[in-house]
Amino acid sequence: MMNFLMLSCKKATELIEKKSLFKLTLAEKVQLRMHISVCDACKDFEKQSGMLDTAIRYHYVKRDASEVPQTENKPLKKKIISKLK
Amino acid sequence: MREVLFFDQKSISLCYSNCLESSKMESKRTSEIIKDWVELYSDNLYSWALYKTSSKETAEDLVQETFLAAVQSFDKFEAKSNPKTWLFAILNNKIGDFFRTSFRSPIEDNQGILDRMFDKDSHWRADEKPQEWTNDAENLLDNSEFLITLNDCMHRLPENWRVAIHLKFLEEKKGELICQELQITPTNFWQILHRSKLQLRKCLEMNWFNE
Incomplete structure (x- = not known):
């Protein structure tokens, strides 16, 4: 029983990552909550992990195409037009 | 009877050459339109692909494939919709495919x-x-x-x-x-x-x- 409840920090941080994309099983949920309630380091990690996800999502995904630095590429334009003939 | 048959064949062959002609015209028109789009949007598309993939070569390939795909599926494009949005949708699909194929499993044994x-x-x-x-x-x-x-x-x-x-x-x-x-x-x-x-x-x- 103790083993079941005593998650290692490595396992706990794995579950934190898993949770961001997959459903945890009930046992995993309980284990993770128990661990976080006694482990400040993993509690901070969970918070920071969520912040990083938000930043990545914003930076790489949700950003609008018009906001990214614009680069002109004339040779590419020419190349495509010649292929369309 | 023979006359009717003759007439039918003639009209069939006439229609055939007409249709061929109009489909040629159609494809000429398509490529003109797409060429305009290349002029207008290829830099936007390229900048976006470059931002996403961080590779000049990959970005160029993806943009080129986007326009070739646009030619092929031009009949699915509805004139009412915005060409830029349509092209970006094609490009984003291609970017997704690019990431999926560049993902190599199994996991490296990096402990x-x-x-x-x-x-x-x-x-x-x-x-x-x-x-x-x-x-x-x-x-x-x-x-x-x-x-x-x-x-x-x-x-x-x-x-x-x-x-x-x-x-x-x-x-x-x-x-x-x-x-x-x-x-x-x-x-x-x-x-x-x-x-x-x-x-x-x-x-x-x-x-x-x-x-």
């Missing part, structure tokens, strides 16, 4: 980051224990310097890990679906994500949060 962070009992090493970040963590997204650091740290990750992170967020798909398309198990996938998160976090901590 490095785990050993660096955790001791033999799988608990945090004393000097790696997460603590509250000292540097201001508020309003991160408005901070362009932070975004540059994030970008640098993303690019220091092993390629496959970076690709995994892209796939996690790219199309906001359910985890199971992403894994199905990559033909790997969910466990495999979130273990890669776990390692990349640890490494990315470490990099940002050194270069930003606790600088």
